[in-house]
Amino acid sequence: MTAIAEHKPAPPKPGTGGGDGGFIDLVLRFRELTILAALIVLVAVTTAVNPRFLSAQGVEDIFLNASILVLLAVGQTLVVVTRNIDLSVGSTVGLVAFVVGDFVTNSDHGLVVAVALGVGIGAVCGLVNGLLVSFCGVPALVVTLGTLYVIQGLNHYIAHGEQISAAEVPQSILDLGNGAILGVPYLPLISVVVMLLVGYYLRAYSSGREFYAIGSSPEAARLAGVPIRRRVLTAYLASGVLAGLAGTLWLARFGTVIADPAKGWELKVVAAVVVGGVAIVGGVGTVYGAALGALLITTIGSVLVVLKINSFWQEAIVGLLLLLAISADRLVALRLARVLRKRNARHG
Template sequence: MSQILSPAIERPAAGRALGRIFVSREFSVFAALAVLIIVTAVVNPRFLAAQGVKDLLLNSTIFVIMAVGLAVVVITNNVDLSIGSILGLSAFGTGSLFHAFPSIPIPLVFVIGIVLGALLGAINGLVVTIAGVPSLVITLGTLYIFRGINNAWAGSTQYFIGNEPKAFGNLSVQTLWGIPLFAIAALIVVILAAIFMFGTRAGRDLYAIGSDTEAARLFGINVTGRVVGAFVASGALTGLAGVLYASRFNSVGADTGTGFELQIVAAVVVGGVAIFGGSGTVTGAAIGAVLLTTMTGALAALNVSKFWQQAIVGVLIIAAILLDRILSVRTARKLRVSEARNV
């Protein structure tokens, strides 16, 4: 009898799970991305040519990796506005390493870039937690400090791909099964981060901290350690993105990464991560990054002026924040109704 009844019991549960997927913010962003690609391809078929698809994947790779790192920080109800400067330091540091030590092993360069980013992230995390000052203020300051260090270090120097080993420059064009290696690396980062956030206690602690920091502290969660760890993770991933940037683009210098922080914050918010912390996923942030980079390419393919490209992205950010606010109010209302019924 149990064998006969079990499918009937499982189907509603499966249906509810499927329903939750379809109403999730991640699915909405993915659907918007699919519609954008289809409409652009219909108007301009060259948009989905083989090289065009590769360019889309490569252009989104760096933003995806940075968005995943920043999402971890934002989930704790913090933000890191210095990530563009961290990427600039890592990218220019990569060029400097190859200039000073032409035969340095490429894997070691990646390790140094990641460690540099992690150290800068640790500085942000420690100052935020020890000083008790909002992360928006602290990281706005370190944005200029790190950028100033990069300006003093780089000056007018520009390092081009020609200054680096050919093997390093070729990393950005190598593929596996037709997929760029950089895109595969970004996918691995997203998967590992998603497993960490939902499959480990440390990851779940970050959500608890973002929802209610004081309650998390009373519950015994090491808030300082977790928040510093989130900043370190974001810095490490940004450092990785800086090394990839040095391989992907023709030059790195004092202004590398300028303005990236706002684009990554936009990607995270559009991807469904609540700006006040406590909800959202790294997967959604990654999809948001792909959506924004694809939108830029799509609008260019549709011959939309650069001004309107920026305006449309701005409208998208505002819409995402308003939607997040509406959903939060609706959820709070449902909870109040549920509590009233239980009384």
Template sequence: MESRDLGSIGIPIRKRDQVEKQKRTISSYIVQFRELGLLFFILLLAAVVQLRNPSFLTWENINDMMTNTAILSVLAVGMMLVIITRGIDLSIGATLALSGMVSAMVVSYYPGIHPLLALLLGTGIGFVCGVGLGFLVARMGILPIIATLGMMNVFRGFTYLISDGKWVSAHQMPAQFKQLGTGTLFGINHLIWIAIFIYLIAYYFMSHTRTGRQIYAVGSNPEAARISGIRPDRILWLVYAIMGGLSGMAGVLWVSKFASAQGDTASGYELSVIAACVVGGVSIAGGVGKLSGVLLGAILLGIINNALPLINVSAFWQMGIQGSIILAAVLMNAIVKRGVDRNHLMRRKV
């Protein structure tokens, strides 16, 4: 009976089982080692660029590249939490601009204020913005893309309103404030140390706390999470508040690094943050995402932004290459998700 054919297909049952088992193995392998493939691609890209331009892997360029990627990687942590819960936040660029503008204006009026107080101020402003977004999404039931799109314009409008459309330039900022984003510790920029600190906290939070596991549960199946005693509305409120706080902190670091606060600061930057998450394997469908993948996704985008100008690639081609990589990552995520769903369906049948 085991060698009986399956109708007109003519595939023996035993052979079919072997093929399906092989498919499950390949899908499981891709899921488990996707980050290794991304790391291999990053190393291969770095090697190719180094062959074209020997200055790429110098310590100065690597340090600059890591510094320029630090803010992106910090924001990607918060965006990962939001996307895992099946949400999206399109307002982070506007939140960044608002907190950065307020902090820059405060330090320009009170030059003696400690930079850490300015950092806390900006983080607090972003946190309040995130709490407001969380209320709209979790309590009012507004779709995340609609709520964040609307609040993006509100926050951007507030930025222009409080600044009266003017800039805060470098000469208006005290030197100690600018040192926050440009200073170094043991030869490494402060932004890199801050990013490392954020990732360590996020790793502990996501891997070793009950709330971290609940975030994945809400993203995987909100109804099942609610039945098991989890409050999805509280989790949603929390992740948007965290995203807002990180955006606020990034705003202070941004204006400190570039020594300039403008109304259109970080306009469209949210797309780069989302791209880093998607490239890193965070599923838009929710419930799936790793910090290691997000970090590698941010590093890959940072390498692309740094490497393409070094090898004299046209700015128009740079945008096309970035888009192609993002599209390839989305397709890979779709293939992996389809394989995982197929495996789950087969196990249920068995």
């Protein structure tokens, strides 16, 4: 047995990137605090212009609209921290929303079966992506771009130009999307619970920290005995499952569904994750930051509607935020490299 095998390096803590942990953790906290501050300023300015923006109904609408994006961002975070990407989540949401809607409107099944079916379809999509990326070695961008179009085509074939009407959807499913418990809507509650569970897993379990080890340095992770293929497959499977759940919640939230209703959401999800501090090169970030990124992007959309500004600007602003986030990640990487070179020089 080699020395490496006898002394396996411990996977880095979540968000540390396996390097100067204190510096990276400080940057991540700063990024998340910056997003929170931007949210507060955005809401304050908009409320000053239109006081109704911060009404109970306005706040509820923002959280309801953000819930599905948060779910997708949590799943995408698992993939991105392993140095991969999943561009098929928007198409998966659309496929699940229509198929589940079509199924429940033509049968006597209710909420439980609808959720199980949606999660199952999402799991299959995630499993296909994961197998192609982890075991076949096909680049993630190529795989998920391909499955994006395959799922879109399948969705349009199944829909045949028809749509699901809210009047046909069972009330139990609609209640999930628009109901509440103790005044708290179900959708935000589900998203928060999922976010907390995934965040706790990534931080508290060694298998969770291995996702970050893979993203920080795949070669070092391999030498440390991390099951890279299995973890990458798990990341895609989890992303698919959450996309399936999100698709079911989409049906529950809106009731009326056309073919491919979440078209273009894959880029919105990636933007939320990267703006939230998850490095596109992997190894750094948290699901909490990704959720904040999703909330910020959703709030920007609501603000533009309230201020009666052309929706085009939402895409422009999201694109600008994405460029700024990627630039910030690059600057952090360069700063970290300089810190490590100085440290190595002192100990050399």
